[in-house]
Amino acid sequence: QVQLVESGGGLVQAGGSLRLSCAASGRIFSSYAMGWFRQAPGKEREFVGVSTSGGSRYYAGSVKGRFTISRDNAKNTVYLQMDNLKTEDTAVYYCAAAQDGTARTALRAYDYWGQGTQVTVSS
Numbered sequence: 771q772v773q774l775v776e777s778g779g780g781l782v783q784a785g786g787s788l789r790l791s792c793a794a795s796g797r798i799f800s801s802y803a804m805g806w807f808r809q810a811p812g813k814e815r816e817f818v819g820v821s822t823s824g825g826s827r828y829y830a831g832s833v834k835g836r837f838t839i840s841r842d843n844a845k846n847t848v849y850l851q852m853d854n855l856k857t858e859d860t861a862v863y864y865c866a867a868a869q870d871g872t873a874r875t876a877l878r879a880y881d882y883w884g885q886g887t888q889v890t891v892s893s
Contacts, residue, residue, distance in 0.1 A: 779887030792865030803868040804848040808861035823871030862886040
């Protein structure tokens with residue numbers, strides 16, 4: 771069993787930055803792919819990016835060049851650095867863990883989910 775706890779959300783003005791953290795329990799964190807997703811009001815949850823167990827990173831087109839995923843396996847933590855935020859980035863952000871360790875964009879590919887953290891970008 772893996773437990774995920776996100777933190778770092780908040781209110782920021784457009785053009786600003788935030789860094790989200792996701793702390794994971796478990797001894798085999800390094801073998802998991804760690805993904806970030808978001809869900810805006812009235813919309814479906816969507817893929818933001820993923821860090822594979824091999825260290826590769828992939829991003830949705832809407833955030834590529836603005837968001838960066840990093841992970842610290844020693845701390846069992848994955849981060850989402852969000853720069854040049856836009857109002858359309860407002861959403862609840864979730865981290866998720868996939869046991870197979872590979873790059874996955876589909877929600878159903880992930881085995882564990884955090885509770886989410888709210889990010890609000892004002893104009």
